[in-house]
Amino acid sequence: MRIRKSFLIRPGDNTLYGALAVAVSLFVFAYSFRLGQVSILAYYAVWLPLILVDYRFTLDRLVRSPQLLAFSLIACLSYFWSDAPDVTARAAVQYLTHVVCAVIAARVIDARTLAIGALAGIAIVLVYSILFGGSVYDALDGTYSFVGAFGSKNQLGFYASLGIVFGCYFAIFLTRGRAARLGALGVVVLSAVLLVMSQSATSMLATPAVVAMIVALAGLDAFSPTHRKVFFAAGTAIGLAAAMVALNAGAVDMVLGAFGKDSTLTGRTYLWQEGLKAAAFAPYLGVGYQAYWVQGFSEAERLWSEFYIASRTGFHFHNTYVEALVELGYVGAAAIVLPLLAILRLCIQRLLGERDRTEALLQTGLLALLVIRSFFEVDILQPYAIGSFLLYYCWARAKESAARPRIPAGRGTSRDEATTRKLYATGR
Template sequence: MRKFLISAEQILTFACLMIYSGTPLDAFLTDGYTVKQGDRIIFRLLFTFTYIFSLFLITLRWKKVAYVFSRDKFIWILIGLCALSSFWSLDPDTTSRRAIALVGTSIFGLYLASRYTINQQLKLCAYMLGITAVMCFVFAILMPKYGFSGGLDGNTLRGIFPTKNVLGKRFVLSGAIFFFLAMTSKENRLFLWFGYIISGLLVLLSKSTTSLGNFIIITGAFLIYYRILNLKYKVMIPIVTFLLTLGISFYVWFISYADTILGSVGKDTTLTGRAELWPAVLQMIAKKPWLGYGYGAFWGEKGESSIIVQTVEWNAPTAHNGFLDLCLALGLLGVLIFLIGLVINFLRGIYLIRWNQTSENLWLLVYLTYIIFSNLTETTLLDQNSLEWILYVSAILSSKLSTRTNLGVA
């Protein structure tokens, strides 16, 4: 009976991860970023199921959950600020509703961290993303009407996702997970390497330049963390300094010759409108710099996004930058709280790898790197009903829980 209950819990956890990652419903019920009003109830019911499922299970092991919950205060302070922002939000109802959804999403991340080890979490994600990859190819071959997107994206693969950019973003994360497990696990390595290759292929087929760049960066970052951080300081510091200098030099070079580089491959040199969008967003941030417009309120129907839409002359659904969107929502205060938590956990991950290298600490660094780079051109920070936010919460809390275990605390 116990084995049955454990298996049932794992199957339900798997299903919840699929809901947060993206299901075929995303392709059937969405047109790009748009969800028909009548169809929203389906998504809300699915996410509500995940909230109830995780809330029920954490109550069964509340002592361990209470300890895990207390391991990082910055996550919960930030979520609390989201809820409080309803008092100054442009649209208090939307802010309150989305803050509740964010709490539910974070609770699922808390559940993962308290129930599974990092390796167990990532293996569940790997199987889920493997099935997702198969479904993307099935849609492309058997249902091209849904598997490919038209319009501004052209005839590009989107699989079971709303847009090609969501497909690219999802399989950058998939590639990071498969590569990490392939490098740190001894079991099923052939399957894991195959998953990594398929993830890279889907990123290429998405034709998302930023996703391809992030895929390469995350792979390189893992190799740096895996090899270099364990070297002696006399060797590590010069190598890290060299790589940092090389990276900055490449970035400056790329910006200087963006017209030539992007033009040569037929890309818009304004990064698909972002170069026009970001200055307009910064102007709106300057109007309410300290506390922002309220969590989830700026881009809503009652928000002030119409001013930006008129300026850039295209219907931007977000700022296409997680840090700018965070500033729009919670102001510089919210950005400061997030960055403090991010930097502390990043430095802590480096210290723990040098002290006692474990997969949990290594994954923490890899995932924080993914969060930073993926949010330079897209928005996943503090996003309700987001797999990225769930894994952010679980990575930080699981790493801190593993430290307790390594120190011999029961």
């Protein structure tokens, strides 16, 4: 039986396969530490074989935009100065191939297919956590938190946040069907319940802010491009001013107190200080990708002991930029900030322009969620993680949209649009 290429790789025509691939990926990202290496092979199996279907189409974005691989290549090169070269080599290759899979996904998966697959995958992940998960005691703040089948309440909170963001986005912008909308809202309700149960302050604060931002940006559609720029600039200035006033008024301590946290963020500020001290010994290139948290290394063992990490694995500095500084120095930190700035620039151009902005709303919302979490978690530095997958998907997808030819206006537009979309989808 022959399978048409469009069923596998053409955005919009491959909804069934694409949604399945996204759902499988999200489940693997969530529980690969439980399921083992076989699950990682399943993740590779849904993306890498697409290269054999049409290597020119699937790898075109990497050829045209090699900067997508900047951080992962620096991670690979860090093998030569790493304090733990074997650990660095394995992790760097994993991250590199992970980025390649994300870029392939961006080439073949549109926003609608991503949202459908994400909702299905998140629903399965959360139900699995309810059936096979439980609560753990946090020795630092003396509370019990529901972590599901994850090893951390913050990861459960992250998936719940994504369930709310994707569910609201799909229900508001991508469907008019009552059944589909009810299904998306069902995932939103399930995610909201588990978000509260996880007691993850970062996720509980970031999620409503991101949803509100997406809705507010969608309101710009009612105005002309010129007025959009004015309102966007004014809204950004007001938001920054309000944030500064809130910080000076002690709003942070008030919010943290409402979640039972103190100004040390349950030891995070101490971790940041320790990370900056460690980064000072190798400020330019770091100690090597994932070469700090290695069993047998004295500083890692000390921090594991101080934070009651009996497994002596799966720990980090709870700040993306501090972690990048320690592992890859200023060079690596700059390389991880580059995608964030690049996506922001491309999304703003799209949101304020004349083209369809629905996909840019999702990319902007996901970027905002990742940026907020980046100050407290390390979501985008790890291979086989939903955060890094979405980061490079959004970056590559935003570049796809920026490279798409502008549809000519006037009589015959519908035929020209159909022709242009067909040529774009086939990679010609």
